[in-house]
Amino acid sequence: MRRTPSQTVGPYYAIGLARRDESKLVPEGLRLTGQLLDGDGVPVGDGMVELWDPIGGRWARSGTQPVGSFSFTVEKPAAAGANAPHLLVYVFARGLLKHQLTRLYFPDEQEANAADPVLSALSEDERARLVAEQDDDGLRFDIHLQGDRETIFFTA
């Protein structure tokens, strides 16, 4: 059978998909924040980010605020085989006709990240865009839909 095509979540997705706070991957853990930005570096205030921990089987989502920010409570997933600990990240927004997939790696896993088959296939500059940054507040992971720092998106 032929697949049903994708369409944008549109500007009003929040009435359907942000009715409940589903932003906690775990009840207590690390704070993960970031900003969703367009090709002009302007915050995307009507986007949505979903996280999936492929090892622990945990899911969460956060709508973006008018300043483009999203916020989660997360825990670092376990490593599996040669794969460094990572979260799978889906990005949705008005103007995005199909959701995009990226991967979030952890800054304190330099050794595992260096050996990870997905990261290893990328250039150093590209790899850096997939590793969250540690700041005083927790982890930070900005998502750039376009531009010089466009996030690395993957097939799904």
Add this chain to the structure above:
Amino acid sequence: MTTAVSVIVLPDDPSFGPEVQVDYPGYRSTRLRAPKRPLVTSPEELHSLLGPVFGEDALEPTDGDLTAQHEGEPLGERIVVSGRVLDEDGRPIRGALVEVWQANACGRYRHEVDQHPAPLDPNFSGAGRVLTDDDGNYRFVTIKPGAYPWGNHENAWRPAHIHFSVFGSAFTQRLVTQMYFPGDPLFAFDPIFNSVRDPESRALMISSFDIESTVPDWGLAYRWDIVLGRGGPRTTPFETDA
């Protein structure tokens, strides 16, 4: 002479198949938001990865009936929307979380950004969620949403639609899309609908009138099946008749 409409809607192109054109020029907001780099190929193992599982605890009692979420009944044409969630092999997906949101009968969303000068309905929030049963069936009761204007181009109107978000059993089956109603005169003028360039795939976003599911003296019905990509282990195998 080029008309405004021809700039907004590109000709059919079956080579797109089920894929939407992510940088569709007629939909203005794609310009700064559609990624420009080619996608990096995911490792093969991604396609056997299961996705999130949701249970009844994800649902509120009135989540399947958008006409029963307030003290009074919403205005508009009451409808039943039902169908099945299937994978590409035609196998039903059970336990799939199906979420919907929509405008009210006047074409107004209950969202602070929607300033369309049409009335809000105090008896309609416009959102619901259900899980599919063992045969992949879902069912909502709602009211038929209205068409509404938007700022994409001069005199731009969205055809009436219901937004759908679906989690299949496999992680890569995730889908967000829109369900349209048959025979809408606005189809030819809508860049979002036409961003699916293949006409056969585009047609899969249009529900059909469903006389079987109508409720006499009460409401009409539309049927719409949703086909996700290839499934993981939680899909039901074909039954083989002995």
